Each structure stands twice: as C-alpha cells, then as structure tokens.
Amino acid sequence: MKTPLRPAATPSPQRLSRPRVGDRPYPKTRPSGQHPRRQFLRLALGAAALPAVSRNASAQAYPTRPITMIVSFGAGSAADVTGRILAERMRERLGQPIIIENIAGADGSIGTGRAARAKPDGYTINIGSLNDHVLNGAFYSLNYDLLNDFASISPLVTLSNLLYAKKTVPARDLTELIAWLKSNPKVSAGTAAVGQRLFTAVFQRETGTRLAVVPYRSTPAVFQDLMGGQIDISFSPPVGLPLVRAGSLKGYAAASNTRLTAAPDIPTFAELGFPTVSWPPWHGLFAPKGTPKDIIGKLNAAAVAALADPAVRSRLADLGEEIFPREQQTPEALGALVKADAEKWWPIIKELGIKAE
Numbered sequence: 001m002k003t004p005l006r007p008a009a010t011p012s013p014q015r016l017s018r019p020r021v022g023d024r025p026y027p028k029t030r031p032s033g034q035h036p037r038r039q040f041l042r043l044a045l046g047a048a049a050l051p052a053v054s055r056n057a058s059a060q061a062y063p064t065r066p067i068t069m070i071v072s073f074g075a076g077s078a079a080d081v082t083g084r085i086l087a088e089r090m091r092e093r094l095g096q097p098i099i100i101e102n103i104a105g106a107d108g109s110i111g112t113g114r115a116a117r118a119k120p121d122g123y124t125i126n127i128g129s130l131n132d133h134v135l136n137g138a139f140y141s142l143n144y145d146l147l148n149d150f151a152s153i154s155p156l157v158t159l160s161n162l163l164y165a166k167k168t169v170p171a172r173d174l175t176e177l178i179a180w181l182k183s184n185p186k187v188s189a190g191t192a193a194v195g196q197r198l199f200t201a202v203f204q205r206e207t208g209t210r211l212a213v214v215p216y217r218s219t220p221a222v223f224q225d226l227m228g229g230q231i232d233i234s235f236s237p238p239v240g241l242p243l244v245r246a247g248s249l250k251g252y253a254a255a256s257n258t259r260l261t262a263a264p265d266i267p268t269f270a271e272l273g274f275p276t277v278s279w280p281p282w283h284g285l286f287a288p289k290g291t292p293k294d295i296i297g298k299l300n301a302a303a304v305a306a307l308a309d310p311a312v313r314s315r316l317a318d319l320g321e322e323i324f325p326r327e328q329q330t331p332e333a334l335g336a337l338v339k340a341d342a343e344k345w346w347p348i349i350k351e352l353g354i355k356a357e
Helices: 013-017 034-061 078-094 105-115 130-139 172-182 194-207 217-227 238-245 293-308 312-318 331-352
Strands: 065-072 098-103 126-129 150-159 164-167 188-191 212-215 233-236 247-253 284-290 321-323
Touching: 013 098, 034 172, 065 078, 065 105, 065 217, 078 098, 078 126, 078 130, 078 150, 078 238, 078 284, 078 293, 078 312, 105 126, 105 284, 126 130, 126 312, 130 194, 130 284, 130 331, 150 293, 164 172, 164 217, 164 238, 172 247, 188 194, 188 217, 188 293, 194 233, 194 331, 217 238, 217 247, 284 293, 293 312, 293 321, 312 321
Parallel strands: 065 098, 065 126, 188 212, 188 233
Antiparallel strands: 126 284, 150 284, 150 321, 164 233, 164 247
C-alpha cells in the first residue's frame, strides 16, 4: 500500500521576508508618486537652506557676546588710541563691549593677518590703516591678500604725520631745519611703521637730505627717545602734539592738505613748497572676508553713530585727527580707498627701493 504524498510545507512569513544568501534582495515598495531622485533633491535643497536660515537668524540676533577689536600696533599708538575712543561709544549702540586686543609686530602685518584668518561672524574686527592695509603689501610677502581678504566696514579718520625734532635742534622753521640737516649728515630719524619710513624716504628725495633711519617697534618708543635726545627727528602721527604744546618737542610741518585744527600754528609741507610730502594717512574699520552683510551694516551703523558723537569728535580733534565726511562713511568708500592707495603707493615704494626693517 502506497504512502500518501504529504503536502509541501508552507514557508513562514519570516522566511519569505529574508532572501537567502546569494539571492537578489526583494524590491522595497515606495509610496505612489515619489521617485527616489526627486526625494533626494528635495532633501538636499532643504539641507542647503538650513545654513542660510541659521546665518540670517544669527545676523538678526547679533551681537550676543563681546566683540574683539584687533589693533595691529602697540598700546599708545595712534590706531590704539583711536580704537579705544570708538569702541567706548560703539558699545552703547551694539549693546556689547568691544575688547581691544593689541597684536603688534612686523609693521602691523601680524595682527592684520590674525584678523584676516578670524571667523567671519562679526565677533572679530580690525582697526586698520594705510600702513597695515595698503603699504605692507609692497614691503612684505604676506600670506593673506590685503585687497581681497577683508570686508570693509567704514573709513574713520585721516591723520597727518608731522615732522618732529628734539627740542635742542637750533632751527626755527623748516627752511632752517633743512639747512641744518644738510650740514649734519649723521642726523637720525626714528620710524615706527612703514608709513613713517615712506615719509622719510620721500622727504629725503625732495629736500636732498640724508638721514640715518632708526626703526622702532612703536610710536611711543620713538617719542621717548626723541625727548631723551637719542634720535634727532621723526615723521610721526599727531598723537605727539601734546608734547609739542608742552615744549618737550618741536613741530616743523604737517603732511596734511590743510593745517590741523589741533595745531593751527604748524604749517603744511605744501604751504612751504613741498606738495609731494603732503598726503593724509587714514584709519578704517575692517572685518574678515565673508562676514554677513547684515552684520557689516550693524557695525557700520555703530561706527557712524560713534563718529557723530560730539565727545568723540572733540577727543579725535585734540589728537589731530579729521573725521571722514558722513557721506563717505560707507563700506564701499573704504574699499575704494584701499584700492586707490594700493595703485598709487605700491609702484612708488618699489621705485624708491624702500625695504622693511
């Protein structure tokens, strides 16, 4: 008698859901109308939008913590004094303190480089000048681009280098001083920045004099040695005017377009027949490239408000600094100024053969 055939065992649902090794995976079902490529594109676009939304929200809340202002020169320098005066008033507008960080060295190129590499979030700004944001490009091989690695905020002030001398120099005016310099070929001139070195070189070319240039790390050190008689003359910023008023130094001429409000008795080089020795250095406010425009706008508004404050204007005037006209206090104006000065001065520095000390 034959044994009846047994019906085949029905595979369990678990076994159906797991393909055997070597089998092709079962296709997964997808909701109707959702193509995987379209799903991917939707997700990718959504992810790309998240940083922009985050940046916009961050710019609207800015600032939520203290801001660092890098000063590329030492304490007591013109940039340092100007920066501290402005930071005090900008704090009131921004609602956060601005902390001054002095990073001196290599004619300001070290601090300026630190600012260029900072995170572009508005929490690091830099008070720059003709020296470190233009002239250094002709004196040094920099690892950052002065023309392209910064976002301009606003020009701030122009200032005039003055020709100072120790009080024992016998000359009563610039004409007598030039004659004295020619009869004393060992006269020393102290310089603390590339701009001062440039002034000294142009002055020598225009007057036919020869000076022994002595480099210094800071302007206060120049004034200290000038008062002590260790050096004879210097082209330095107007922060030294109080020393002239006190009789500790002599002031012979200002390298400005017009006489300084703070020193109306000191003539300009142009008045005395040397127009090529007259140009106004400047200070401006910068941020790292890529800083959001909304944040640049807030920083610009704070700087403009500070420059309009009567107390700030008075203090800057006492230092011999002239505030840029209100219509020029824009990021675009500062960017154009940097570019124009680079085109003007880089070829002249090369022609004169001036080197960094």
